[in-house]
Amino acid sequence: MTDTFTLNNGVEIPVVGFGTWQTPDGDVAQKSVEAAIAAGYRHIDTAAMYGNEETVGAGIHASGIKRDELFVTTKLNNNAHSFDLSQQAIDTSLTKLGLDYVDLYLIHWPNPVSARDSYPDSLADTWRGMEAIYKAGKARAIGISNFRQAHLDVITATGSVMPAVNQIFLNPSDLQPEVTAMNDKNKILNEAYSPLGTGKLLSDARLATVAGHYGKSVAQVLLRWSLQHGFLPLAKSVHEDRIRQNTELFDFSISAEDMKTLDGLRGVAGLATNPDTTTW
Numbered sequence: 001m002t003d004t005f006t007l008n009n010g011v012e013i014p015v016v017g018f019g020t021w022q023t024p025d026g027d028v029a030q031k032s033v034e035a036a037i038a039a040g041y042r043h044i045d046t047a048a049m050y051g052n053e054e055t056v057g058a059g060i061h062a063s064g065i066k067r068d069e070l071f072v073t074t075k076l077n078n079n080a081h082s083f084d085l086s087q088q089a090i091d092t093s094l095t096k097l098g099l100d101y102v103d104l105y106l107i108h109w110p111n112p113v114s115a116r117d118s119y120p121d122s123l124a125d126t127w128r129g130m131e132a133i134y135k136a137g138k139a140r141a142i143g144i145s146n147f148r149q150a151h152l153d154v155i156t157a158t159g160s161v162m163p164a165v166n167q168i169f170l171n172p173s174d175l176q177p178e179v180t181a182m183n184d185k186n187k188i189l190n191e192a193y194s195p196l197g198t199g200k201l202l203s204d205a206r207l208a209t210v211a212g213h214y215g216k217s218v219a220q221v222l223l224r225w226s227l228q229h230g231f232l233p234l235a236k237s238v239h240e241d242r243i244r245q246n247t248e249l250f251d252f253s254i255s256a257e258d259m260k261t262l263d264g265l266r267g268v269a270g271l272a273t274n275p276d277t278t279t280w
């Protein structure tokens, strides 16, 4: 869990993150973050939109971990798309988390409904805000989430910092080949959210067969699949045993043949990329 990828600005990022999307605010968020850090996670992913920054922050502080041993990501909410609003939003997130800086700050969605009238000007303005946050040292790296080529083009046309990360829906049901190729070409790390297909992939019989080859759970195979593709999976759970299980990914390797089987599962479980990203 201490292995790292190196971002395009030289910052090291632990190769597996602890996801907190759909983790309820309150005791559940605090305790699961504490359990994750105790289990060895050193990378915690939250977002203003998740509504749990305060209790995720409480879990971080209760863990007793030294700040510089932890990598923390949060994200700019859809209602904060502009230069000025982004400056307020990072300060609000830092206050809620109880931190002086985050390691990574992402634009959560490129095209929030609230900003569609003025897109792409508002997106370019928002990225200017992200660059100011980076230059002020409030985020050690900045990036994007749910971006496709058209969105990236907007910010690279006027920006001076290339995003370090693009966090996208990524699992064997949807490999998003165009988006991952775009990211690779620009040295943008692919972060995989919903690596277990929001849990919907866990009951697939073909995945159970592959997992049986290694004496591992389907969840572990899916997370390992991400790593072998060079993706950074964000594993979410609120159960201590699963949180621990999801760290045990480094004592086996999926064969080329089984990787091919997993890659061929496209479209399983009725999962598809969130259509909101394809609107523009």
Ligand code: A2P
Binding pocket: 019, 193, 194, 195, 196, 197, 198, 199, 202, 217, 219, 220, 234, 235, 236, 237, 238, 239, 242, 243, 245, 246
């Ligand atoms: P829970 O939080 O109750 O443990 P994704 O990461 O694709 O969004 O999937 C998250 C879902 O998968 C959650 O419902 C989570 O449930 C469940 N989950 C996470 N890890 C495991 C695991 N090791 N075994 C079974 N279910 C898991």
